[in-house]
Amino acid sequence: MSNIFDNRPAVHAEAHKPGGMFAARSTSEWQQLDAAHHLHPFSDMGSLNKQGSRVITRADGVFLWDSEGNKIIDGMAGLWCVNVGYGRKDLADAAYKQICELPFYNTFFKTTHPPVIELSKLLAEVTPAGFEHFFYCNSGSEGNDTVLRVVHQYWAVMGKPAKKHIVSRKNGYHGSTIAGGSLGGMGYMHEQMPLQVPGIVHIDQPYWYGDAGEMSPAEFGLKCARQLEEKILELGADNVAAFIGEPFQGAGGVIFPPESYWPEIQRICRKYDVLLCADEVIGGFGRTGEWFAHQHFGFEPDTMTLAKGLTSGYVPMGAVAIHKRIAEPLIAGGDFNHGLTYSGHPVAAAVAVANIRALRDEGIIDRVRTETGPYFQKALREGLAASPLVGAIDGTGLVAGIQLTEDKASRKRFANGYEIGLKCRDHCFGNNLIMRATGDRMLLSPPLVISRPEIDLLVEKAVKCIGLTAIDLGMA
Numbered sequence: 337m338s339n340i341f342d343n344r345p346a347v348h349a350e351a352h353k354p355g356g357m358f359a360a361r362s363t364s365e366w367q368q369l370d371a372a373h374h375l376h377p378f379s380d381m382g383s384l385n386k387q388g389s390r391v392i393t394r395a396d397g398v399f400l401w402d403s404e405g406n407k408i409i410d411g412m413a414g415l416w417c418v419n420v421g422y423g424r425k426d427l428a429d430a431a432y433k434q435i436c437e438l439p440f441y442n443t444f445f446k447t448t449h450p451p452v453i454e455l456s457k458l459l460a461e462v463t464p465a466g467f468e469h470f471f472y473c474n475s476g477s478e479g480n481d482t483v484l485r486v487v488h489q490y491w492a493v494m495g496k497p498a499k500k501h502i503v504s505r506k507n508g509y510h511g512s513t514i515a516g517g518s519l520g521g522m523g524y525m526h527e528q529m530p531l532q533v534p535g536i537v538h539i540d541q542p543y544w545y546g547d548a549g550e551m552s553p554a555e556f557g558l559k560c561a562r563q564l565e566e567k568i569l570e571l572g573a574d575n576v577a578a579f580i581g582e583p584f585q586g587a588g589g590v591i592f593p594p595e596s597y598w599p600e601i602q603r604i605c606r607k608y609d610v611l612l613c614a615d616e617v618i619g620g621f622g623r624t625g626e627w628f629a630h631q632h633f634g635f636e637p638d639t640m641t642l643a644k645g646l647t648s649g650y651v652p653m654g655a656v657a658i659h660k661r662i663a664e665p666l667i668a669g670g671d672f673n674h675g676l677t678y679s680g681h682p683v684a685a686a687v688a689v690a691n692i693r694a695l696r697d698e699g700i701i702d703r704v705r706t707e708t709g710p711y712f713q714k715a716l717r718e719g720l721a722a723s724p725l726v727g728a729i730d731g732t733g734l735v736a737g738i739q740l741t742e743d744k745a746s747r748k749r750f751a752n753g754y755e756i757g758l759k760c761r762d763h764c765f766g767n768n769l770i771m772r773a774t775g776d777r778m779l780l781s782p783p784l785v786i787s788r789p790e791i792d793l794l795v796e797k798a799v800k801c802i803g804l805t806a807i808d809l810g811m812a
Contacts, residue, residue, distance in 0.1 A: 395422035417649035434686035451685035469663035476617035476643035477511025493669030509587035542593035557594030578611035583629035586618035589777035590737025621645030625705030625733035653684035709733035
């Protein structure tokens, strides 16, 4: 059987020059300009400017090159998003052709255009049955802002305007806007926000390794899920609009809930007439080997927030998929007073169409489910089985969370786990591997087009970097 990734389309050769279309500069010049003018996301800028940013100049397949010529394997698909890999000429061509034909027009004022129509039709084909309507935005954060608007408008149309509370989870991540940050359960973000959206409450995350004590995974999953029922009863079912959650927690550490968790969450939502909203920004478009991560966990949401893999990160775009049982009352209910200048941007829509067709027609997601995903999970577990530093590995398909632990037998975690994770990440930097640290968990989420030899290289580097971290700690 031929490997469909042996001939991955490449971008124009000009893009392979350091700096590409921009003037050639030395690394230090780029770093100085970056420090002088650019504020980075989620960064201590004083510290970063002293150290100097790593300057990435080009990419192809699953590899990046920096301004010093280092070839780096990208174990995080950019930021969970470059599902079809770097250097796809078909996506670049789709953007170029659309820019030439219709670079922009809005979808306000009774107006539409072919790219957004075709994208909506295609999404209706690849999403689960019942998802037939889509609202477009520019990011996952804006998508979750939109979910709030959809949920509140739906209950107003249904004659239940008191249903306003949204239940989310501690350590969940739903974006960095005021609404997205409020939905998320990360306290360090809340501390820097001038205000939070009212009516949003949080329950515990289903983090078995860290929080379960002596409970079995099944017992712990039910315990966490039933906190939702307790919260609904506390607030009153007539006041609770929705529960939102990532099928697996991405930025929170690739935390996979026990198998008992999501079926119980769904049962509770249906019992109390509470909408079930899945944040599929990270899990969507093939990450688990299914089109959408909730399919892996076996539940049926009312809305899905989409972004990242929607365009494989080639251009910004987000969307909210709305099940017809929610969309039809909204459509019949009059004005939906929400929108963005770039909702359904024609260039983003054209790239999304090319991206989704590639995922579908080239069998990329099928291959993750049947071949590369199982191979990756097996190789990672076998490679790290003997590590005294690795307590557990969560994941499926091409996503994994590696738990660093002080003592494997007792599941004892490091008191300074955040520092241990950053120490491991520094070894990754030094060995040309992108592997993310979230506290005491190391995360991997490579492009879905990664081949077996590339998986071998990725795992080899991950094992080496975790081993070096163990040596630093005197554990090896």
